[in-house]
Amino acid sequence: MRYWQKRYLQISIDRDRKDQDYIRQMQKEYRRLSKSMYKEIKGWIDRYADNDQISSKEAQQILSKKEQKTWSMTLEQFRQKAISGGYEQELNREYFKSRISRLEQLQRQLYFELAEMANNQEAALQSYLKESLNESYLRQIYELTDQGAFSLDFSRYSSYALQVAISKPWKGNNFSGRIWKNHLKTIPDRLSKTMSLSILHGWGVDRTVKEMMFGIDSVLRNRMTTLVQTESAHLAEVANDKAMAETGVEEWEWLATFEAHTCDRCGGFDGKTSKELKEKLGYIPSCPDHPNCRCTRVPVIDGWKSKSRWHRDPITGKGSVENYQTFDQWKKSNTDEIKQAQEDAKSSKTKYAKVKKEDFDKFIKQSGKVSARDKKILYEGKDGYIGTTNSFKINEFLRNNEINLSDASKNTIRVLDRVIKKNTLKQAVSTNRWVENSWLQDYAKSHYREIGSISVENLLKHFNSGSATFESSGFVSTSLVPSKNLFNKVRNIKMEIEVPKGAQVFVTENHIESEMILNKGSFYEIMGAEIRQLANREIMVIKMLWKG
Structure with a gap:
């Protein structure tokens, strides 16, 4: 049986290796896309820049008749590509207008390049996921019949059944919907906002290109890598379900x-x-x-x-x-840290402990390590983060990219990210954060497929479904000591966040708020929600688990 188990586990290992091979090939395609889009952006800026900047007047100027003629020819080429590729219905028809400004021309050019890449990736990933699902299923049938030692009459995936399986939505969407959203919603919005900020604040050519390429080189590639690994793992479990059902497990x-x-x-x-x-x-x-x-x-x-x-x-x-x-x-x-955490767990009645005021300094000592140089950057000056209003600006930039942020503040982001990754939590804790009602509205808009119309009833139903999640692109500041949160009397949405031992965090010297910071890009599972009566008002309490 030991050898049988080893073979069964080998299925997951082999799938992981194939996923990584696929991702490496996919990354080559995105590097080619990056070079092409860099050429488009740099060429456009060089054409219309005046004294190393793009003026609003130049950007908003309507294309000349000659430019409109050339643009109309380009539009027709894209339209024919979309028709032959079968993705015309995915495109926004507003993008096919010929009478547009120079800035709109660049935005549309990039949009169509992203659409073509999305179409190519959808086809490639669809083929890969079908093959992966079918092989996982057959491999598991093979192992569950003791490597073919006894015969079994089992159903096989038809081509149609494979297509249905990979297209079936899970956690609110399927792989195809996620690809198109990444390419035609998330990235175009980011590029458009960045270019608008460049014009508004008079950024130089180099900075404008650098800011726009960040969305393509970092954000899009990382999202697609996560998509491939997660979809492949999901379909392996779909195959697992079917294989066990067929063999009577x-x-x-x-x-x-x-x-x-x-x-x-x-x-x-x-x-x-x-x-x-x-x-x-x-x-x-x-x-x-x-x-x-x-x-x-x-x-x-x-x-x-x-x-x-x-x-x-x-x-x-x-x-x-x-x-x-x-x-x-x-x-x-x-890990030695785990040994200490296990000892703490034995003496604690609750897994996720609530921190007492007198214990906060212990957490600073354990999970607040920072060099003198980095501490100065984080705590001091208008570009710092801890105890400053600049933290709001930094997080607004990370979440929406809609504001101008100084280079010093961007360096603060890098420093805080580095400091958080150097510190780990020595015991599991329950921490809290209060947010404004607008958080619920933003969350509902981004999860409209699962929630539907915005109402307290629908939100509670979603939060208690067992499948709700939340991802924050900004840093998340929490209070280790519940009574220390500054917003508990003026805000009506309370997040009770459970953070496991071993999590990467930074416990600051901000005693006023007993602040512990969770890193940008963190993922949270929503474990439930309820309405509570607090003094003379009702609040919504959302329970979350930090997942990394």
């Missing part, structure tokens, strides 16, 4: 992939059967549980017990199949 257990950044939530699921998870949580969590989740589920068969598992060495980064350990055993053997 009725029970499975969760198998966490052990890496340095394996989250405590997934680790807590490790070795648990579906029945045990249902009893513990009240529901059965989906696998993958979050973006870039590398967990899987292993069938439970009478007489068989796990002997080995996939493991990534936290020092070398290399993966291998090792003798079976539970999650707690693995963590204990790899």
Whole structure:
């Protein structure tokens, strides 16, 4: 049985390697896109720049008759490409206007290049996911029949069934919808806002190009990498479900992939059967549980017990199949911090402890390490972050890219990101954050497919569904000591955020707010929400779990 288990785990390992091969090839395509769009942006700016800047007058000037004629020819080329490629309906027809300004011409040119890339990536990823799903299914059938030792009459995926499986929405959308949203909504909006800021504030050519290319080189590539890994993992579990159903397997257990950044939530699921998870949580969590989740589920068969598992060495980064350990055993053997956390857990009645005022200095000492140079940047001056109103500007820039931000403040972002990554939380804590009502409106707009019309009833239903998530592109400041939050008397939305031990955080010396900062780009699972009566007003309390 040990060899059988090793072969079963090999399925996940092989899929991960193929995913990485696919991503490497995909990244080459995005590098080519980046070069092409850089050429478009740089050429446009060089053509219309005056004294190294783009003026509003030049940008808003309507194309000349000669330029309109050339642009009309370009539009027709794109239209024919869209028709032949089958993605004409995905495009915004407003973009096909011929009488436009110079700035609009650039925006549309970039839009069409992104559309063509989205179409190519949709076709390529569709083909890859079909192949991956079918192979995962057949490999698992093969292993579940003891490597073909006994015959089984099982159904196979038809071409149509494969298409249906990969197109079925999960967590609010399917892979196709996510690709088109990344290319035709997220990135064009970012590029448009950046160019508008460049004109408004008179940025130089180099800065304008640099700011616009950041959205393409960093944001788009990272989103697509996450998409490939998460969709592939999801479909592997779809194949897992079908394979177990075909072979009569009725029970499975969760198998966490052990890496340095394996989250405590997934680790807590490790070795648990579906029945045990249902009893513990009240529901059965989906696998993958979050973006870039590398967990899987292993069938439970009478007489068989796990002997080995996939493991990534936290020092070398290399993966291998090792003798079976539970999650707690693995963590204990790899980090001293975990040993301390386990001792803390024994003396604590609650997993996520609420911090007392007198204990805050201990958290600063443990998770607030910062060099004198970085401390000066973060705490002092108009471009600092901690205890300054500049933190609002920085987060507004990170979330919407709608404001002008000084180079010094951008350096503050880099410093804070670096400091957070150097500090880890020594014990699990429950922290809180108060936000304005506008947060709910923004959240509802970005999740309109799942929520529908904005109402308290619909929001509560969504937050309590077990599948709601939240991703913050900005830093998130929280209060370790509940009574220390400055906004608890003026805001009506309270986030109770559980942060596991080992999380990367920065506990500041801001005693007034007992501040702990979570990094930009963090992902949160929403565990539930309710309306509570507080003094003379009602508040909404949203419970979240930090996932990394």
